Amino acid sequence: MPPLPIPNAASPQVRRTPEGPQGRLQYDLYIGGEFVAPAGGRYFETTDPVTGEVWADVARGSEADVDAACRAAQAAFEDPAWRGLSASARGALMRRLGDLITENADWLAAVEMKDNGKLIAELDNQMRYMANYYYYYGGLADKIEGSTIPTDKPGVFNFTRYEPIGVVACIMPWNSPLPLTSLKLAPALAAGNTVVLKPSEFTYASLLEFVKLIELAGFPKGVVNVVTGLGHEMGNSLVSHPLVERIAFTGGPEAGRIINEQAARSMKRVTMELGGKSPNIVFEDADLEQAVKGAVTGIFAASGQTCVAGSRLLLQRSIHDDFIGRLVDFLEDIRFGHPSDPQTQIAPISTAPQLAKIEDYVRIAQEEGATLVRGGKRASVEGYPNGLFYEPTIFSDVTNDMRIAQEEVFGPVLSVIPFDDEDDAVRIANDVKFGLAAGIWTENLARGIRMTEKVRAGTIWVNNYRSTSTTSPFGGFKMSGIGREGGIAGIMEYLELKSVWISTNVEIPNPFIRR
Structure with missing residues (x-):
């Protein structure tokens, strides 16, 4: 699909943006x-x-x-x-x-x-x-x-x-x-x-x-x-x-x-x-099909370039391997392309400096011992050889003291961290300097409520991610x-x-x- 033309004005009422000496x-x-x-x-x-x-x-x-x-x-x-x-x-x-x-x-x-x-x-x-x-x-x-x-x-x-x-x-x-x-x-x-x-x-x-x-x-x-x-x-x-x-x-x-x-x-x-380093926490009793979609929404939507990105995926140990497998399968047919194409799912990184930062963090994660599950490189997109595209990237074997788990990457890079029980999940979730958002995935209503009380974040979603409204306050704890x-x-x-x-x-x- 060819790129959408960029109109210089919406209607005759709107003054046109002039061209400079370079014709731009x-x-x-x-x-x-x-x-x-x-x-x-x-x-x-x-x-x-x-x-x-x-x-x-x-x-x-x-x-x-x-x-x-x-x-x-x-x-x-x-x-x-x-x-x-x-x-x-x-x-x-x-x-x-x-x-x-x-x-x-x-x-x-x-x-x-x-x-x-x-x-x-x-x-x-x-x-x-x-x-x-x-x-x-x-x-x-x-x-x-x-x-x-x-x-x-x-x-x-x-x-x-x-x-x-x-x-x-x-x-x-x-x-x-x-x-x-x-x-x-x-x-x-x-x-x-x-x-x-x-x-x-x-x-x-x-x-x-x-x-x-x-x-x-x-x-x-x-x-x-x-x-x-x-x-x-x-x-x-x-x-x-x-x-x-x-x-x-x-x-x-x-x-x-x-x-x-x-x-x-x-x-x-x-x-x-x-910004933040938001935990997206999945318990073993969650609807895993919906939780996979929530994990994708949290980190790969907008190519991870969102302040509320669920960049730390906390998985209960009993579902850890199965969930990663489901996540990799879900991303198998991901579609890159021009952002004007309604079929495109992954758009480019917005700036060259940000792309370089993402590449640095991927390198650092591997040096610190995280295991690269998928991605970890630029994406080659037909027709756009100079485009700033990057593969959705997943790391496992991440510990919460690694830089990849503590610092905001602001890109499509997911750190997967296992946990044992509620107390362990809360400990890991709160063990960062940020506190902007969090996701909780569980079919146990009482557990969901308990977690919203214990996780220190300004916005907490239960069984959804990235819902917003102009009528609701938004902001963060800590840094x-x-x-x-x-x-x-x-x-x-x-x-x-x-x-x-x-x-x-x-x-x-x-x-x-x-x-």
Whole structure:
């Protein structure tokens, strides 16, 4: 099947992305409601992970561009065109944006596929579902209520109110740019904040196309801004900028630690999702046919490039060998191909550096004594000799102290670890620095409930894996992050709580005594 063409615009209403001097699409920064060239005039190339070909140039922003974006966001925050809107009016704008996403889902999916090589079958679902973030938080915007507090102090009336924080900086990864942006952007806007978005230097196109829909929805200029460029050239200036009040980051733990330390210097609040090393635990009484599918979903869907990847498969010893055999059989006829083909099951790794990292971890696993059961090499896909494809890889004889079991690979690499009983499974599951997600497979309801109480993870699935909803909170324990995204908890991260005291006394009591 030939690759899907990448539309330059969804409809005549959407402004077209221009071509640069090389005849490729050229993406500029989006600041104050306008697409503008970077202050330094520099651009860098981006490649298609399927073909390895350069297809666009992106603005290489600098500290000056970050400053301009933050100032535009602050000006918009103070402007009555945004600050003066009622919460209901903000909600109406967001629902309009949700409608535009639904109308243009095919276009957004095609651009994101070109950007990071994800399966079009999955992207179609993600783009259509993404509208729900804006519907949900748009509906929630005018339902955040303060409280009237019955205090023990006579002569004063006390109530609380929630207010927007101000300028929010959102920093996104490359694996799911638009959905992960929406997890941050939708609640931030619903709360009344303004935003500066910084996508990964590997995946930026879909976000710069998406902001055109924000324009069409009628958001005032400067409410949403996008700066692109290399992390080491822009990250510090964005995180430390004096106008930024909150940082929302999704990415690796090392980058998260650095950002958190920088933010702490000016007491900025942070929300962070930092990945995981999630256990997918299968007991001997599980429905093994469904559990095999759950194991595949957990680690090989999206080529393992997902923060909740069930990269540690914990198998009760009595089913260990049989389950591995079933898993290998299930993967025998796996289909590689172009992500635009609905029949493709395994798409390429999104970036060349990530592919190199996966290869390093496979080598390390073998050096540490793990047994390679299948995969462990690049996949050769007909028609795409330069594609970044990698075989689904399974290691057995893994012990939980190996690096392959402790560190996030972020690729289609599965570590199989045996366990004896519930206590042993819990010990192994919790013996990592992460705590983002976990899967439990058992037909014993009481066991399932016990395990959800004992396993330390922010999301736990029982007899399913990777189910998500905009209505449910998402986040991790330990090194997997700080705060929550999604659900009502998600919008609370972007609000300030204020306590107001109003005197009902005619005369002020003794001013030298605290009441």
